[in-house]
Amino acid sequence: MPSLHICSLILCSISAVFSLPVGRDSVCGYKSCPATKPSMLNVHLVPHTHDDVGWLKTVDQYYYGDRNNIQHAGVQYILDSVVDQLQKDPARRFIYVEIAFFYRWWKQQDQNTRRIVTQLVNEGRLEFINGGWCMSDEATTHYSAVIDQMTLGLRFLNDTFGECGRPRVAWHIDPFGHAREHASIFAQMGYDGFFFGRLDYQDKARRMSTKEMEMVWRASESLKPPVADLFTGVLPNGYNPPAGFCWDQSCDDAPIRDDPDLEDYNVDVIVQNFLSTANSQAKYYKTNHIIMTMGSDFQYENANLWYKNMDKLIKYVNALQANGSKVNVIYSTPSCYLQELNLANLTWPLKTDDFFPYADDAHDFWTGYFTSRPALKLYERQSNSRLQTCNQLEVLGGPKSRSGPFGEGDSDTMKRAMGVAQHHDAVSGTEKQHVAYDYAKRLARGWAHCEVLIRNSLAVLSGSEAPRVMCENLNISVCPLTESSHKFSMNVYNPLARAVSWPVRLPVNGSQYSVTNANGKAVDSQVVPLSKSTQEVRRNRGYATGELVFQVEAPPLGYTTYVISLLRDEPPEDTTEHGAPPSIQNKFLKVTFDDNTGLLKSLTNLEIQQTIQLSQNFYWYNASAGNNYESSQPSGAYIFRPNSSTPVIVNKTAQIEVITISGVVQEVTQWFSPWVSQVVRLYEGRRELELEWTVGPVPIKDGLGKEVITRLDTDIQSSGYFYTDSNGREVLERRKDYRPTWDLKQSEPIAGNYYPINSRAYIKDDKRQLTVVTDRSQGVSSIYNGSLEIMLHRRLLHDDFRGVGEPLSEPGEFNDGLVVRGRLLLTLTPPDQAADTHRPLAQGMVLQPLLSFQDGTPSTNSKLEFSGLQAALPLAVHLLTLSQWDKDSILIRLEHQYEAKESKTYSQPVTVNLQKLFSAFKVLGASEMSLGANQWKEDMTRLSWNNEMNVKPVPVSDKDPSPWEVTLNPMEIRTFLLRVQQ
Template identity: 55%
Template sequence: MGSLARPVGPGSGLGSRPPPLAPLRLLVLLLLVAPGARAAGYKTCPEVKPGMLNVHLVAHTHDDVGWLKTVDQYFYGIHNDIQHAGVQYILDSVLEALRAEPSRRFVYVEMAFFSRWWHQQSNATQEAVRALVHQGRLEFANGGWVMNDEAATHYGAIIDQMTLGLRFLRETFGDEGRPLVAWHIDPFGHSREQASLFAQMGFDGFFFGRLDYQDKVTRKEHREMEQIWRASASLKPPAADLFTGALPNMYNPPESLCWDSGCSDSPIVEDPRSPEYNAKDVVTYFLKLSDIQRQSYRTNHTVMTMGSDFQYENANMWFKNLDKLIRLVNAQQQASGSLVNVLYSTPACYLWELYKSNLTWSVKLDDFFPYADGPHKFWTGYFTSRAALKRYERHSYNFLQVCNQLEALVGPAASQGPYGSGASASLNEAMAVLQHHDAVSGTSKQHVANDYARQLAEGWGPCEVLLSNALARLSGSKKDFTFCRELNISLCPFTQGAHSFEVTVYNPLGRKVERMVRLPVSKEAFLVKGPDGAVVPNNVVPNPSSEQLELLFPATVPALGFSVYSVSRVSPRRPTSLRRRPRAQEAESLELTIQNEYLQARFDPDTGLLMEVNNLEEGLQLAVRQAFFWYNASMGDGLSSQASGAYIFRPYRQEPMILSRWVQPRLVKTSLVQEVHQNFSAWCSQVIRLYRGRRQLEFEWTVGPIPVGDNWGKEVVSRFDAALDTKGLFYTDSNGREILERRRDYRPTWKLNQTEPVAGNYYPVNSRIYIKDSEMQLTVLTDRSQGGSSIRDGSIELMVHRRLLKDDGRGVGEPLQEDLPGRWVRGRHLLLLNKLKTAAAAHRLQAQEEVLAPQLVLASGDGTPYRPSVAPSKQFSGLRWELPPSVHLLSLTHWGPGMVLLRLEHQFAVGEDSGRNLSAPVTVDLTDLFSTLTITQLEETTLAANQLRARASRLYWTPGTGPAAAPLQPPRLNPAAITLMPMEIRTFLAKVQWKGGS
């Protein structure tokens, strides 16, 4: 990992101005900003005064899309007894205040709220808003549907929610509404992948609010609060380079300068005859504050955020006092020799002045996790909080991609029915809301978490209709399709009651997959036939967690397509068709081993716990022990009053307690699966299984309700201890994409004073975590975002569930207790053991298959032919050929009449895979790739699809370390040869014609 470089180049402050722009530099600057409306946001910026400290006042509101109240409660101003907040009134009030005084400016962020408000306005109001945007006085920062969390979010879902918000802005305001600056002022730590995505979306800069307290002290001392973030180790600079700044006061107003209706600070009183006169004191304080703030930054410019959560409901209060402050400082103090100039500004205008300062900037290579706001106060609990909601969000991401793909593949015929062309919109918006930094993070009140789940559930319904239409069209058979949403808990009344049924298995990946299908049933013998009519082997196995039977059979599904399997009960009196229920055997007298063609897992005969994993294919043998532990949650102690809560993880003791040192294992062995069932306690059980033909060992765990009768909250972890010399290192993914090296008790950019040896070493694990030595790698894949670490060499632990008895004092105001069914969680970990040269391909491809697992759709029978002259089809692929293994079809989405959005990504990093050469550049031919549609015109865009790539340009910042990189030229667009470099995502808008009259 690289270290944080010290600033290089001339400093600037009140006493030192940057040198004039050299002619060549000025020419480059003009060229970079010249293309048409590209510079509109900067051209409307207010004038600043050279030689002075220019204080940029940023009037803004931060509107959580759910937190203490639901989204609707916040928008309409309901339940103000919980929190006084009404977003519709904020926007009404700001509009009037901006129209009253031409110098005023305002910044807005969350499109989930703004779009709803916009559609309720009259034409006259909308035109007034358009005028303010055109003048640069209403600026949109970030522009996503929400301000997303950066720890528990998958990169695909981040891109989707940003695309949704930025598309609304482009369609409403054109290029003038396009945000130039990313603005993540409230998320609780910042990921490197988030910065990479922002750079690829075309943002010129990124400002955030929350910064680790130790990191902030160091940065202020070295004047490194602003720098270049090199956010990818694979993408060629400056593709993922992003100018990044930490705001001085998080995102709040300076102390004593808050003038909202909910603030207690005194307004400015200018009348010297009044006994409340305070103007002179306010100005003196402001000038002192500006000077102190200047000392931590490098230019003649500093920014002050004037606003906070749900402020500006009475915008007149804020603006009236800001008007006075600006007038007093500029008119009176400058006349007395002051070198401070105050102005209404915006994040983009502040960024523009930094760019013109002609400085070189230090370079950051790591990320900003974990975040702590004081000793013993690490915000690492939310990596796991509300584990059930985190899984529901990830599962809904999968379902949304299936919905989007089938809508794009089939065309208008998929949108027949009550929801029309908007069938996917409801789930798309619900998923976007779930990316909010108090949603998927698990840091909202319970009733708000329930509402997030409600939005997801309501979004599924229209997509189920769309899937039914699309599958009927593609299969040629109209059926009564059924969706079982509770398969994760082995519940499906349809399959448990039907005598016969069909299972359509849809694969959203661009390559063929083989998958074991598991369905709850009530009988013991079935006949399963594949798409070609051939008999498919099956087993009926017990599920100890649900006391149900489950039918198990292998399915092979083509790329971006489906296979239809028929299932029927058979009589036990027909032995040729009977699949006997395997008997779960007590393991005392049996060898505790499960094995398939590739892996073997051995268990300790004395404890029943896993003790060894062998990769038979690669000749690897490794001692691995796995068990469940819990940390008692701190309620505060002599070192700190800080308690463990929804945000904060703070164990009472640094060593966890093992849940059970002994389990009574039960073996289940069939032709398709071998399992060991383990009961650790009345509230924790696990099935460890090996499927035939799979290279992963599966751990399906069930935890909850966590008992708290002893008055201790508990944080439960699954821990894997292996005989590996890992030298304090472990590796976690960043939002499901690139991998970051972690070192215990270490930060790459400052000397860490570690106050919490466990919580201070926890990191977000979105899809995988691994450890390795010089020969082999042990990887654990997750089915949702979780907190994880390697607290000791050779160990991996993942927090699977938490139940707490005390609030942690970060605003949510209630302990993380969870309503049922959230107290009870089931999940899966996949363990992989590989040689180093094969590990990257194994874990990355398998992780992608877990995120986009096949979707099951059920039907009672053959149905009615869609076209009487055409025989129904039992198998379909949306691709004429499979994509290479290094290429992932990230997005295939209906974009409008005759249009689809297409994203392809190279899913390997530079040098990541040496075994199969999967890190090499790869070329794909799009001209006839899809089987149901033909691309007639193709345009490449930036990542969020709101700018044509050929016309897009970004501000170029000069790094203080490493070679200077010239702005990248977009590649020549040839649909027959789309080349992807390692970790590159390319986004296209395509005009299409659907085949078969769709």
């Protein structure tokens, strides 16, 4: 047996997961596809429903069919009705996508219904497509959360239906633009193809004219083809039926009236219209097969309407073949259609960039949602970090983590909440306000379950069952325990597989404290007076007068403990100085300010004596109300459309407050207006400049919607180029007013140049690179040479007519408008060294240490420090996943986090020994899996495609040095199921 699948008798029980029995006569997958006719145009009718996991209604309301005054939709009735209708004719097919809904429905079914559904799945008549918990957004999601939500759905299908439940096609019919990293993920999960509905209107027109609606998407520059190559098809009608052929109860199209004795008999008209539609569609595709999506949003509550009319359509169209017609209509699925394209053995065009930004008309760019609901976007990102910590501590703490001194805890609730949050109307910010609240409540509920688990695990690992609290509002300096206690301990858990240094700020009321680490060594600290900005954001939720600032050092995949004691019980001394300082600096960076304006003036890397001129300010674009002469399109939750290319400056100068603390942190607070402020920070010993911005409530009494940006203007000669990450992983080159795929006719010079970032963006010239790391997904652009602008907040007064039906004007906690606070981290380096710095910095922003607190000092028998690893992983390697799989096995993913040519130091293969990885348990056996963890890697086969570059598949080789040593190449993620013993 090859080393990819490590031989161990202990693994036999794990293998059973992937060999669930199917019916004796089961014929699913490609073998279940209907026969086609080579000499005819084969029309594949795909009955489907698109069920948003929340949008205008909450997930629960959609499932039960509640609040139909908002939108008539009830998913439980759809599944009931479809299963009933599929039983009436073995030729009928149906696909289902959103496992968050199907999982809930399945749990409510009796054994007889489950048996029927299993038979339908085993016969290929009910086919699962995509298979994730939801159909995720592609612009504002982080790759780790996408992989998790896909794994959640795929595992349920695998456990429930075995091999016949495994999806073979990715299906993203509704997301608003498509990320290259998503295609790479799907390819590595073993998918054979990918279909979507939305792409830029100019791109679509060109592709239709050149018959390039279907292509091979090369989704990685680092992974060797065809590892990240994915056949990709653009659906002809978005995801709706062709005009005139919608037979849902929500539609107005005429049914097929086939009684010739009746006056309104219309079979001939319907058939001729269909033939005309099919032949017209076929002009834009390369084979004698075309696909028609027969369904739409929440359709098939009464599936009989659809199937009765489609049965007739198939019957009457195919009857004309006896008279020489060359059109053949069949019930089909996306995978059966894909198989026919593969059998055609054609050469397909190659795509290497992505599908952003998306516009459906000249002035309608869907680039606003990159930033919409910025507070929810941050909460989702923080929840991802907490989920990874929860997963890890569930493994490290063992069974007592789930049932221990603090009660019953679990990670499943948070996994499902995060799965829902990845939906393309969730983290995207394109939902109604009451639905946004529901997403946040689900994440909070999931975190409450994880908190219990984490307390239990830390009690097991530390030997201390003293009460432990976590403070969720530290970013606005609220934590009752630290504000009131004279002596307390702080546990710092680090979810990264390398040691980290991290600045901590705790709300306090004394003026001096002692801080000691796990070894009893004193740590430099300083109390900083609480800023006016924080007091205004916090309001009456806390009463701290200062913040205790110090740096923590945490071991890899483990925790350490700090003890904090009050020395002087009096308010901190106000050291505020007014007026711009000439500069602040530590041993790595120097920042200068303009004496007249109070704005940033320059940034210097002192290690290499490299300087850029750097000016930063805040602006807002006046959001279009849809009343100018060019277009009636306003800005809204989806669409960004400023009514001018020149933003309004918030203030040309900044009022300055200076707080300089030697040895710990230096800060300058800038006030730009009553609703915009910023703290410029340099922590001692750190190589990045921190900009902590606070924006809101955005004023709207002037009747103007506002899209707020910060712009960094430099003397870097970027020549119209800038760079953005794709879902937090590989970086793509962007160029102003340019698309690699077609000759762009730019109609919106600002919105048409915006792109999503999930963790970082940068500009560079031959010698200097300015990188900006963000704490959430946002929109970014480079409108001017040497500049980067990042959209921080949006408050709008009009709906953008894309279905939400309400303006994006979040009320905030106090009903006067949402206040948002966030951080940007800036680094200045030579381009060839930049990745060495910003890769780990971005990873650290995504997976932040978790702080927990206990009143008093730790007991003498407490273990103050712990690491779950025998040694830190190399910097190039990231432990992407550590999660309990079942009683005796865990799932891990090891990721090479550098691209092939990104770093002279780290873009090299790295070998890791699985047996020497963990300290908390012994690894007894290991088996490699697909990225989605629903197939053994050695069993994974994919369809092969010819492309313009004519790159043939690379045979799988035994590349690992030994059964336990696994090698990671740049950008490679490897997934293993480990059999372990605590």
